Amino acid sequence: KSIFSKLKAKDGVFSVLGNHDYGDYTRWPSEQAKRKNFDEMLDLQREMGFQLLLDEARYIEKNGARLAIIGVENWGKGFKQKGDLKRATSKINPQDFKILLSHDPSHWEYEVVDDKLHYQLTLSGHTHGMQFGIEIPGLVKWSPIKWRYKYWAGLYENEGQVLNVNRGFGYLAFPGRVGIWPEITVITLKKGKATA
Secondary structure (H helix, E strand, O other), X not given: OOOHHHOOOOOOEEEOOOHHHHOOOOOOOOHHHHHHHHHHXXXXXXXXXXXXXXXXXXXXXXXXXXXXXXXXXXXXXXXXXXXXXXXXXOOOOOOOEEEEEOOOHHHHHHHHOOOOOOOOEEEEOOOHHHHEOEEEOOOEEEOHHHHOOOOOOEEEEEOOEEEEEOOOOOOOOOOOOEOOOOOOOOOOOOOOOOOO
């Protein structure tokens, strides 16, 4: 909490839920205990100043232009598919520039790319690059996670839609990384010509 609450951005700090946030991988003494843990996690997001997007959208407006920040709950092939893209975009103008926050990159592959709204940028994570691999920038980027996820790290493009999969800086199970460095991505958006 002490680290994440230091994140500040003039237009807001946004977040979405991932598969582990629901507490499904823990044995809880009761459903009430599981729900209490989930509610505390939601409260923690607010305390840190994050705008948690649960199948909803916000707009950022500047100099007469606006972009939609859309966030869906977790949707993953082989995992919980709680995210509702239709609900999240129910008030979105199709002409707006759209940034979609969706934890699992398989969502982009199986639902987002073919959606009629055309999402210019989708930001995902989830894979952690499996915390193991080989990367020599510009030469090779390999991890065994590629056999599970077609899109597992970095930038991908399909019909003018871009996906960025961040490998994160934390870990799952094994408390370390071998060959897959922690990552914080900085993306600068520049206004271009309108696309159809």
